[in-house]
Every structure is written in C-alpha cells, then in structure tokens.
Amino acid sequence: MVKDQAETQTQDRTETVVVGSGFGALAAAKKLAKAGRPFVLISETTEHLFQPLLYQVATGVLSAGEIAPSIRAILQDYPKADVRLGRVVGVDAEAKELVYEAAGERHTLGYDNLVAATGARQSYFGRDEFAKVTYALKTVNDAKRLRDQIVRCFEEAHTTTDPERAKNLLSFIVIGAGATGVELAGQIKELAGRYFEQSMRGVTAADVTVTLVEGAGVAMPAYGGKLSEYTKASLEKSGVEVVLNTLVTDIDAHGATLKAHGEAEGVRRTAETVIWSAGVQANDFARVLAEATGCETDRAGRLLVNPDLTVGGRADIFAVGDMTSLNNLPGQSPVAMQGGRHVAATILGKKKRGTPFKFRDKGSMAIINRFRAVTKVKNIELTGAFAWVLWLAVHMVYLVGFRNRYVAIMSWFGSFVGHRRPHFHYAQEPQQIAEPRAVEESSAAAEIKTEVITSEVPVEKKETVTVS
Ligand SMILES: Cc1cc2nc3c(=O)[nH]c(=O)nc-3n(C[C@H](O)[C@H](O)[C@H](O)COP(=O)(O)OP(=O)(O)OC[C@H]3O[C@@H](n4cnc5c(N)ncnc54)[C@H](O)[C@@H]3O)c2cc1C
Numbered sequence: 511m512v513k514d515q516a517e518t519q520t521q522d523r524t525e526t527v528v529v530g531s532g533f534g535a536l537a538a539a540k541k542l543a544k545a546g547r548p549f550v551l552i553s554e555t556t557e558h559l560f561q562p563l564l565y566q567v568a569t570g571v572l573s574a575g576e577i578a579p580s581i582r583a584i585l586q587d588y589p590k591a592d593v594r595l596g597r598v599v600g601v602d603a604e605a606k607e608l609v610y611e612a613a614g615e616r617h618t619l620g621y622d623n624l625v626a627a628t629g630a631r632q633s634y635f636g637r638d639e640f641a642k643v644t645y646a647l648k649t650v651n652d653a654k655r656l657r658d659q660i661v662r663c664f665e666e667a668h669t670t671t672d673p674e675r676a677k678n679l680l681s682f683i684v685i686g687a688g689a690t691g692v693e694l695a696g697q698i699k700e701l702a703g704r705y706f707e708q709s710m711r712g713v714t715a716a717d718v719t720v721t722l723v724e725g726a727g728v729a730m731p732a733y734g735g736k737l738s739e740y741t742k743a744s745l746e747k748s749g750v751e752v753v754l755n756t757l758v759t760d761i762d763a764h765g766a767t768l769k770a771h772g773e774a775e776g777v778r779r780t781a782e783t784v785i786w787s788a789g790v791q792a793n794d795f796a797r798v799l800a801e802a803t804g805c806e807t808d809r810a811g812r813l814l815v816n817p818d819l820t821v822g823g824r825a826d827i828f829a830v831g832d833m834t835s836l837n838n839l840p841g842q843s844p845v846a847m848q849g850g851r852h853v854a855a856t857i858l859g860k861k862k863r864g865t866p867f868k869f870r871d872k873g874s875m876a877i878i879n880r881f882r883a884v885t886k887v888k889n890i891e892l893t894g895a896f897a898w899v900l901w902l903a904v905h906m907v908y909l910v911g912f913r914n915r916y917v918a919i920m921s922w923f924g925s926f927v928g929h930r931r932p933h934f935h936y937a938q939e940p941q942q943i944a945e946p947r948a949v950e951e952s953s954a955a956a957e958i959k960t961e962v963i964t965s966e967v968p969v970e971k972k973e974t975v976t977v978s
Contacts, residue, residue, distance in 0.1 A: 523620035524550045526857055527608060529598045529795065531558050531581040533843040534627030534831030536910075537850030543588035545858050550619060552610050554597040556580055559650060560909060562843065563918075565690060567653035569660065569697040570705070570931030572921050574650045576914045584910060598628075598795055601802040603824055623826050623857045626799055627850060630832035630841060633791035633810060640761050644786040647690055656785065660698065661934060663782055667717070668710045680718045681781035683766050685758055686788030687724035688732065689876040692741055694785060695722040695750045696879035703749075704880075705931045721751045721779060723758060723768055725788075730876060730884070732840070737884040740893045744882045758788075790841060796833040803827060808835045817866035819853050825863060828853040839869055843908075877901045880926050 526542060528535050531553035542549045557578035566572040585591040596612030607620045631648055634640045645656045667679040680702075684695045703715035722729070722745065728738035729745065729752055742752050753768060759776045760767040766784050769776035792811035800807050803822025806814045812835040813821055819834070821827045830853055831846030839845045848869055855861040873887030875897065883897040892900070902922060909915050924930040 524548055524592070525621070526550075526623040526625060527552065527619060527621040528625045528627070529553070529608075530627035530629060530831075531555060532561075532627060532629050532831065532846065534629075534846035534850040535625070536581065536584065537847040538625050538627065538830070538854040539585060539591065539850075541851055541854035542857065543585055543591045545854075546588075546590060547858065548590040548592070550592045550594060550621075551581065551585070552594045552596045552598055552612075552619075553581060554595070555649075556582065556595055557650065558584055558910060561648070563905060563909075564647050564650075564653045565693045565697055566921075567650070567933070568647060568656040568694065569701055570657060570934035571697075571925045572918060573933045574654060576917050576921070577909070578650050579910050579914060598626075599798065601798060601827075603802045603822075603827060606826065621826075624828065625850070625853050625857075626795060626821070626827070626829040626833065627831045627846060628793045628795040628833050629846075630790040630792050630810075630812075632786060633789040634786070635789060637761075640786060643761050643763050644685070644784045646786055647694065656783075657933070659783055660701070664702075664706050664710065664713065668713055676717070677719075678764065678780050679782045680713070681765075681779070681783070682718070682720045683779060683781045683784045684720065684722045685766070685784065685786050687722050687726075687729040687741075687752065687754075688787065689730065690787040691722055691724075691785075692730055692745065693877055694787065695720050696745060696748060696877070696882075699745075699748050699750050700879050701931065704925075704929050705934065708929045715749060718749075719751065719781075720749070721753060721781070723753045723756050723766075725755070725757055727755050729754070732874075733876075733884060733886060735891075737886060737891055737893065741876075741878055741884060744878045748879050790832065792833045796829070799827065799829060810835075818856065818864050819849055819867050828856070836867065837869075842874070844872070845869055875901050875904065 525547060526549040528539050528549055528551040535551060536558050539549065539551050558581045560577040563572060563577045567574050567577060582593045585593055594612060596610040598608055598610045600609035607618050608624065610617055632646045645659060646652045647656065663679040667676040670676050682698050684691045699720045702718035706713050707715050728734060729742040730738050745752050755771045757769050758766055759769045761784050765778060765780035767776040767778050796807060796811050796813050799805060799821055800813060803824050805822035808814060812833060813829050815821055815829050815834045815836050819828045819830055821829050830849030832841045849867060852867045856863060856865065873885060875883060875885040877883040877898060881895045881898050883901040885892040885897040885900055906915050906918060909918055921932045924932050
C-alpha cells in the first residue's frame with residue numbers, strides 16, 4: 511500500500527529517466543550508458559524479459575532465468591546508470607517531473623528527458639472476464655503458470671480412471687494463430703510425442719488434442735501466401751487442428767465456444783486449458799502520458815507518437831515500442847530496440863532534434879515446431895529446416911548474457927535432438943502441481959479492472975518475429 515504522497519514524497523532530479531526494462535528501454539539505456547551519461551531507469555520488474563522465448567519456458571525447454579536476466583546486472587558496469595524498482599504512475603509535463611511508487615512510498619523525480627517504453631498487455635476485445643479462465647503468455651509468471659498447468663494436466667490424465675476427464679485434461683485450445691499461438695500449439699503437440707509419451711506409460715501423442723483457432727482465413731496472417739500455407743500444413747502434419755475463419759464467442763473453465771463465419775450457432779469444445787494469444791493493448795502508463803501531453807491514442811490505447819518518437823507537443827518526452835503506434839510498424843522487439851536507440855541518439859545529440867525515426871526491416875521469422883520455421887527477408891521466403899536453424903541462431907544472438915546463450919544451446923540440443931524437456935525434467939525450483947484455476951492470478955487477470963461485454967470476439971492476427 512502506498513503511503514500518503516505529501517508525507518513520504520522524496521524528490522531528486524536526473525538528466526534522463528527511462529521507464530521500463532524491456533527491449534525499448536534496454537536499447538535506450540545501453541546507448542546512454544555507453545556514452546557515460548547519467549540516467550535513472552525505473553521498471554516495475556527486476557528483469558529484462560526476452561518475451562519471444564516465453565513459450566519455451568511454458569513448455570519446459572528453457573528456464574525462466576535464461577530468458578529474464580536482471581536489468582540491474584546488465585547495467586552494473588555503468589556507474590552513471592541508476593536502476594530503481596518501481597511503478598511510474600504520473601507525469602507533470604510542464605514541471606518535468608514524474609511520480610513513481612516504490613517500497614510502499616511515492617517519489618517524485620525531475621528529468622530533462624523522459625523515455626517511456628512500458629510495452630503492452632493482453633487485450634480481450636471487451637471480454638475481460640476471459641482473463642480469469644484462460645492462460646496468457648506475457649510475463650515470466652504467466653509462462654511458469656502455464657508450464658505448471660501443462661504438467662498437471664498430463665500427470666492427472668495419466669492417473670485418472672475417468673476416460674472423459676482424461677480426454678479433457680489432454681485437450682488444449684490456443685486462441686490466435688499469430689507467432690505466439692503457432693509456436694505454443696506446435697510445442698504442446700511436440701511435448702506430447704517427444705517428452706510425455708516417453709516418460710508416461712499409457713499416454714500417447716494421439717491422445718492429445720491441440721486446437722488452434724484463428725479469426726482470419728489463414729494461419730500467421732502477418733505473412734499470408736506461401737508462408738501461411740506452409741505453417742498450416744506443417745501444424746496439421748504434426749497433428750494440430752487448425753480452425754480458421756472462426757470466432758470465439760464464449761470461454762469458461764472447461765472449454766470454449768467457437769463460431770465459424772456464416773454459421774448461426776457456435777460449437778462447444780471442451781478443454782481443461784484455453785490459452786489466449788489473440789491481441790494486445792498498451793499498458794496503463796500510455797494513458798497517463800496521453801493525458802499529460804495531449805497525445806492521441808488508437809483503439810488499443812497506443813500513443814500516436816510523432817515521427818521523431820516524441821509524444822504530443824513535448825520535445826522532451828519520447829515513447830517507443832509496443833506502447834506506441836507509428837506508420838503501422840508491428841509490435842515487435844526490433845521496432846522497440848531501434849526506437850530506443852533512435853531516441854537515445856537524439857538525447858545524446860548524435861541525431862538532430864526532430865529527426866524522424868526510420869525502421870530498418872531486416873526480415874521476420876517464426877518457428878512452427880522442430881525443424882520447421884518460416885522466414886521472410888525482403889522478398890526472399892524460406893521454410894523448413896534451414897529457416898528453423900536461422901531462427902535458433904538469431905534468437906541465440908539476441909539472448910542477453912554468455913551463460914544464458916550457452917545454457918540455451920544445451921537445452922535446445924536436449925529438447926530438439928534428444929527427448930528431454932530440461933525444465934520439466936530437472937526442475938530448477940520445487941514444482942508444485944498448480945491448483946486447477948490458478949490462472950486467475952495471471953498477469954492479464956491482475957491487470958483487468960473493467961468489464962465490458964460484447965457479443966463476439968474476433969480472433970485477430972498476432973505478431974511475427976523480426977530480426978533487429
Ligand atoms: C509471447 C510473446 C512472443 C513474442 N514473440 C516475438 C517474436 O518472436 N519476435 C518479436 O520481434 N517480437 C515478439 N514479441 C513482441 C516483443 O516481445 C515486443 O514487441 C517487445 O517486448 C516490445 O518491447 P517494449 O520495450 O515496447 O515493451 P516490453 O518488452 O513489454 O517492456 C515493457 C516494460 O515496461 C515495464 N513497465 C510497464 N509499465 C510500467 C510502469 N508503469 N512503470 C514502470 N515500468 C513499467 C515492464 O515491467 C517491462 O519491463 C513477442 C511478445 C510476446 C508476449
């Protein structure tokens with residue numbers, strides 16, 4: 511609980527404040543740090559999370575620590591970098607001050623430049639009650655919760671004497687066939703055949719149903735054409751059911767109702783695990799900044815930033831990454847990283863104030879399952895094992911820290927060449943079987959404060975991977 515502001519306020523000042531510890535914030539912070547300039551980085555999490563590999567934590571390939579190193583440790587060699595754990599809740603643009611909550615107190619911090627990179631969270635398109643009955647994949651805790659749920663479902667299916675219950679426990683519905691949905695659906699099916707089938711007598715991959723639901727007419731709509739067709743065909747070959755042109759109209763603790771376009775009635779599917787990866791909206795700090803600066807936002811609450819990534823009429827406030835919308839750039843890590851570097855270069859005077867941000871698109875890629883991925887670099891489209899190796903190589907390069915890279919290679923080797931899931935097999939922390947609806951504590955459920963009911967939920971396209 512935050513104490514009364516007047517009673518506890520502490521006040522100090524710095525040259526630049528960076529808010530967040532994700533891709534955009536880290537890129538800006540590193541550039542400022544290397545130039546020896548002072549800054550304060552405030553984030554509500556202690557880690558720099560590599561979100562593209564969250565699905566591997568959820569499916570036991572990697573441990574959370576491997577993809578979420580401490581932001582303090584990353585910046586520890588720069589004496590002018592001041593890292594603080596806190597949640598930024600207010601900005602006074604005229605006074606050039608922000609307010610953050612930390613250690614149960616409110617603090618005011620003055621700045622010359624403010625760089626916001628607070629990212630996005632799940633969007634349920636007005637059906638916020640879905641957060642309580644679905645699994646999300648946005649934070650480390652989301653990934654661990656899903657991993658516990660997967661283990662629980664397989665363990666209970668292995669021991670129950672009720673065949674109907676076993677069937678439900680081994681049924682998974684993934685909503686949204688963007689990169690995250692495709693990766694999760696492919697991995698869960700692979701888990702069944704390459705890990706659980708080996709270690710559990712009586713459970714075979716054929717017993718496991720994975721249904722991937724998408725509102726658009728193709729899987730991975732961001733690609734379209736040959737790559738989308740390849741994705742669908744590869745998933746189906748591995749046993750994943752791909753349901754296109756379909757809306758989710760209802761979800762509860764034991765399944766979902768799917769309504770195909772043109773059909774009057776929906777069809778109920780039972781499943782003990784429903785995973786939502788269908789859309790995102792900007793985190794709350796975007797709204798705070800919009801109100802403080804007069805900047806407009808889009809339907810997903812993202813700031814409609816100026817071409818130079820400044821916010822509203824302010825030349826001293828910048829925003830980058832998933833909390834922003836500019837020129838239809840995708841919500842992907844390279845956009846956030848390049849944006850962060852652009853802003854830092856502007857603050858350092860290496861770019862003239864007002865220089866527009868130019869995104870260099872080096873290509874995009876998404877993994878489907880073992881030995882299958884899709885890659886697009888300009889007009890060159892790659893599929894299959896070569897694209898898969900490229901995916902591993904690129905993600906290894908962008909993982910932060912030598913040790914993490916080394917451990918990730920060993921884990922990938924064990925999972926993709928062997929039949930192990932290192933983080934189901936050698937749990938790094940005591941694994942407790944999750945309570946059936948522990949999902950209520952997911953990041954999404956915790957964030958949701960309002961409840962607006964609409965009749966139908968379009969399942970929208972999700973991000974694909976791009977190379978920074
Ligand atoms: C499951 C998943 C898979 C993905 N796969 C890919 C992929 O394969 N390729 C790709 O390019 N992109 C992928 N993305 C998207 C990519 O991760 C994002 O585009 C990227 O993380 C955006 O960076 P960001 O800095 O804008 O925000 P984030 O990385 O989300 O960081 C936001 C930061 O802000 C902090 N924060 C939020 N609010 C506050 C506050 N009020 N005060 C203080 N701190 C705050 C958070 O703690 C966090 O540190 C994926 C995303 C997800 C969720």
